[in-house]
Amino acid sequence: MKRIVTLRNIFFFLVLLIVILAGCETLKISKPIMPVREYEKLIVGRLDAQYVGTQNCLSACHYHDTIRRNFEASTMGVQLTRKSGMPVVNCESCHGPGSLAIEGLTPEKVAEDAKEGKQTACNYDTFIDIKNLPPQAQSLICLKCHTANATFNLHNWNAGAHAISDVSCIDCHNICKTFKKGGPDLTVKPRDTAAMCYKCHQEVIAAFSLPSRHPVPEKRIFCTDCHDAHGTTNDKLLKKPTIKEACTQCHAEKEGPFAFEHADTTEDCKTCHSPHGSVNDKLLLLREPFLCLQCHSGHRTSSTSTAESKSARFTRCTDCHSQIHGTDIPSASGEGRFIQ
Template identity: 35%
Template sequence: MKIIAALVTASINKPVSTTIGLLILFMLSAMTVVAEQLPPPSATTEYSKEGADTCLQCHDQDSKFPVLAIFNSPHGNKNTKHGPFSSAGLQCETCHGAAAAHTVKRLRKGQVRAAMISFKTKDVISNDEKNQLCLACHQATTTRHWLGSVHQSNDLACTDCHQIHISDDPILNKAQQLEQCGQCHTKEKVANHSVFSHPLTSGQMGCTDCHSPHDANNNQLLVSDSVNETCYQCHAEKRGPFLWEHEPVTDNCLNCHRPHGSNQAALLTQRAPYLCQNCHNSDGHPSFSYGSDDAQGQQASAFLLGRSCANCHAKIHGSNHPSGYKFQR
């Protein structure tokens, strides 16, 4: 307030240009004050003298937080270009911040060890600040648009999904992705244990075959621009274009299918003919179930019993036959 009063007093009877200059000076001064009030990125200001050798005196394989497995990963490889342990790296403190105060060997009675960036839920820095430490090196195509993505907007930290101090990060293994992602996406995890599902539980597919967790052009974080384009990566025969197209198919595969799992064959949302009758009126059309007594000549027919629409309309995704407007051929 004293600064504002001084500037107002100084601007009285001054030219307009002088007043504008004083206001700009005030704004810059205010920004400086705010910057000085922001908390530092780390709890300490000095780096340890021995680097990782200091850390490993406590964090060996028998400690509560073992870290030696990191040396079997790219992060602990000295030959990794621009890595934490490269010739120009700061080793552990590249990610955990300057930790000289944290590495004090002897503490006085009642003294608490100085905090450092731990990448835990309660940390000395925010999730966004932790993520910026990762993005300082990981600015690849898959993470370039992390800012503004669904996971970033929900205050997710990189370490909520990734594990660093181990040889192999589980989230990078397709066989373990369902378990990792399912910690938050519980409905999708449960759906994959339905009678019919994509082979995620066997490890033949992973969540990242369809989803791009770091960024995408859609709310579902799909690897392609739309649901259909994502499905066509494997189901190319359904792409078309067809001479006769089925509107629900070209609109969205999710109109009829549940991609994460279903108790109906072909991952359908409902059993036929009920699914089809959501759009197609059954009046005047033989779309109801019949028994063997209704078969002509008292002979059961696979096209009559069960009465699935797809028994006759086999080309339901589209047809290129000149007479296939009813998707029968």
């Protein structure tokens, strides 16, 4: 009996082995999504072109001088020597090799064209078509240098909501537009982040226009105080692992621990507050007393005055329960009722 079972097991094992091997075989013959050469072209540019260096690229014409000047003055620019150990960056690092683009472009031809009132242009078609690349390939142009090791804040990029949702580096960092119109500084100023984010998150504009809101429009706090656009290991690209920590980094007095806690409701401030904005005072999700009446029934106070007992049911509960986030001081009955 025992032997039969063993033989049977061996039989099943063999069948399993064959299935697994068959699986490996199909893996071996499966084709890449795109021929490797096409893929290289996507990232590197025309494979028949040569790298010629920024000097050669730009010696014949001065049309891109603003970009070049600001580029050279930027952190990516010339102060990075080979000795610094940093990757040396030039126009071709992102746009691809340029020899075909400047073929036949001599200072003489530029001068001739100028005489006829023509603007000489290099052959843009031979560069990487950055604008029309798939977003992941656009980002790879940056990530070949800005690896997670070199640029620490990009550690969580690949798993982040933005990378997953086809947002690329250049949607937010428009390098050459900055050089052309802005200046050499590529860092993102906190005060500019809201406009950067609103390009795509219009629903958030609405929230920050509500009567009660965090002072983001006033530029007193910023999207990047709470979110990291490059991706985090937390929900909703939050910088902190819990909502409570996200909030108490600024509202430390609400952190506790308190002798009398409001059960565990204050572990998630979103139980009662909206993080961006609300039609109700103090960013509350609902007006009082309705906010409280979701979980509590109202009560009469010990007072004999009807007006007051009514008020306990129908007015702001926090007029009396003013320490709603927790307190160390017991109420008259010795319990934690958040009165003071």
